[in-house]
Amino acid sequence: MEIIHTIEVRALVELQKKDSAIDAMTAAVAGVPARIAALNAAFTEKKNSMSAARQALLALQVKKKDSELKIAEAEEGIRKHQRDLNLVKDNNAFKALLTEIENDKKNKDELETGVLFLLEEIDKASVQDKAIQAEVKQMEAVMRAEVAALEASAKELAVSLERARAERLAAAAALNPELLDNYENIRSNKNGLAVALVHEDPSNGKFSCGGCHMSLTPQKTLDIKKHDAFAVCQDCRRLMYLEKTVYGEKV
């Protein structure tokens, strides 16, 4: 059938609008858990970077502690060897002790230079650690607020959905059952859109189907201007209507 005559054009257009709104709300509600999960994942990633920064700081502090222990050992070695200097009589043993003391001192100097370097590194790591902690804290507050807003909007949507579904049921019940059947069949095959608004290109006055975007044939261009009728799209078989035919000229 290339044209469907019915006095319920406007009622069916309204039903399609209700169904499209319900579909959009249903999709929005269904998308909420994924959006919350994405927020949580981003936050977990940030927390991981926080613990990495903390680990880096702790590792530097351990390294510094270790160097300080080695410095203390070197100092102890120097003291011991200096005491021993007074006890040895043998010249070679005396020289050997002096060499030991020299080595310990050299070792101690190197360790102390290392500690100075570590102190600088610890300062930098500490700044980094604090900055990331502050970022995490801020991000957590933002994330919590976003999750709360999403949950609240999901609740509101659920309420609106319930109301919209009730209204839709009543509107559908008032329609001619055959027309409704036809509508439901097309809707289930055409991704939820059975009744498509026809678009008019202002630059050339050409009409196209709002469902499949194909240009209308000259015959269809005439059909969509008829009252109390849907023109069937020659390409997608959706029921097409022209806004000004159904609702009158816009003021």
Ligand SMILES: [Zn+2]
């Ligand atoms: Zn079409």
